[in-house]
Amino acid sequence: MxxxxxxxxxxxxxxxxxxxxxxxxxxxxxxxxxxxxxxxxxxxxxxxxxxxxxxxxxxxxxxxxxxxxxxxxxxxxxxxxxxxxxxxxxxxxxxxxxxxxxxxxxxxxxxxxxxxxxxxxxxxxxxxxxxxxxxxxxxxxxxxxxxxxxxxxxxxxxxxxxxxxxxxxxGAKEDFFKISPSYESYQFLAIGRFAETKSPQISIKAFAKVLEKFPHAKFVFAGDGELFEECQQLIEELQLSDKIDFVGWIGQETQMKLLSESAVFIQHSVTAENGDAEGTPVAIIEASAAGLPVVSTKNGGIIDTIIDGETGFLVDEHDLDSMAEKMIFLLENQNVIKEFGQRGKEFIRANFxxxxxxxxxxxxxxxxxxxx
The missing domain is CATH 3.40.50.2000 (Glycogen Phosphorylase B;)
Incomplete structure (x- = not known):
């Protein structure tokens, strides 16, 4: 044939x-x-x-x-x-x-x-x-x-x-399932466009609250976009330049390296004023496949990929305080980070x-x- x-x-x-x-x-x-x-x-x-x-x-x-x-x-x-x-x-x-x-x-x-x-x-x-x-x-x-x-x-x-x-x-490539995260690194990772639907400003402000309890925590943000300069200005205003690292657009090799160096993946997706919203973010699927627990929002296809309270946490859109609380909870409970991460890896392998x-x-x- x-x-x-x-x-x-x-x-x-x-x-x-x-x-x-x-x-x-x-x-x-x-x-x-x-x-x-x-x-x-x-x-x-x-x-x-x-x-x-x-x-x-x-x-x-x-x-x-x-x-x-x-x-x-x-x-x-x-x-x-x-x-x-x-x-x-x-x-x-x-x-x-x-x-x-x-x-x-x-x-x-x-x-x-x-x-x-x-x-x-x-x-x-x-x-x-x-x-x-x-x-x-x-x-x-x-x-x-x-x-x-x-x-x-x-x-x-x-x-x-x-x-x-x-x-x-x-779905995620097989290489992502082979990654072993650094759960004790106290490093948060975000990968995505600096755009309204990703609401990077909320992620930055939530991380600022995390630092009040965990001053040695770190945040790496990969990507760029129309809100990039605004977010740079925000971290300067919050005096977080030494705690947040903007690394720009990255290739898959760098992405996998960052996943292996991090403990938790975060993404505060929201519905834009024009109605634009997430599909199912590939970056979240790949992070979960790598074994990182995910803190994100109840937006678009994200609710299909993260089991709230089992492979990560989902908060309401624009709920800055809840986002920070979940990030702090994970750093306070290293055993939960590992449990969520491993469950996420298994869930993504079976479904995504x-x-x-x-x-x-x-x-x-x-x-x-x-x-x-």
């Missing part, structure tokens, strides 16, 4: 992006083509920035700078690639990508499998502007893979049936391994091909 050929469509503007795409490229058991460059992508993986710039300039010129005409040209280019490569199934990174390529795929009778990662279904303006194309996707031979259970009702409201919805958050997610995606692709 011929191995199916899939096209992985990622909206990354200048290159394929994100942990989902990376893991699909490396691990899905199909022949694969990867495109990027927008919600209807048209650049092959490996296309140089120079060639991208020339191509974009050329397409804009022949469209006479008319947006609708440009989109038609891009869709024609996408269709040519599908035909040339003899694609059997398109795998869209983000629901909006799957919806954007639906018209071309429907014309060619190619099924679609799309991830639902968060902002495209939670953020009010994005959801409102795309509701019509999401609903059209729901009427097609399409399957959606939400990474959090709280997305399922929203997808049903958009017209997707139970059979089309496959809940499956991305990368192998399980890849199998879910593979089976969904096969199901979509059998539904043609």
């Amino acid at each position: 011929k191995t199916p050929k899939i096209l992985i469509a990622t909206p990354g503007l200048n290159k394929p992006m994100g942990p989902f795409v990376k893991n699909y490229i490396e691990n899905l058991p199909f022949e694969k083509i990867v495109l990027f460059g927008g919600f209807v992508p048209y650049f092959y993986m490996g296309t140089s920035l120079r060639k991208q710039k020339i191509t974009r300039y050329f397409l804009t010129a022949i469209s006479l700078m008319n947006h609708k005409r440009l989109q038609k040209i891009i869709k024609k280019r996408f269709k040519k690639i599908l035909l040339k490569e003899k694609i059997d199934c398109v795998v869209g990174d983000f629901l909006v990508t799957g919806a954007a390529v639906r018209e071309v795929c429907e014309e060619l009778k190619i099924p679609i499998v799309a991830n639902v990662l968060g902002y495209e279904i939670h953020k009010k303006d994005v959801l409102e502007s795309n509701t019509a194309i999401y609903s059209k996707l729901g009427k097609y031979n399409a399957f959606v893979i939400p990474v959090a259970k709280n997305m399922v009702p929203k997808l049903k409201n958009l017209g997707f049936s139970d059979e089309q919805i496959v809940y499956s958050p991305i 391994s990368l192998d399980k997610h890849l199998n879910d995606v593979s089976q969904t692709i096969i199901k979509s091909l059998n539904s043609r």
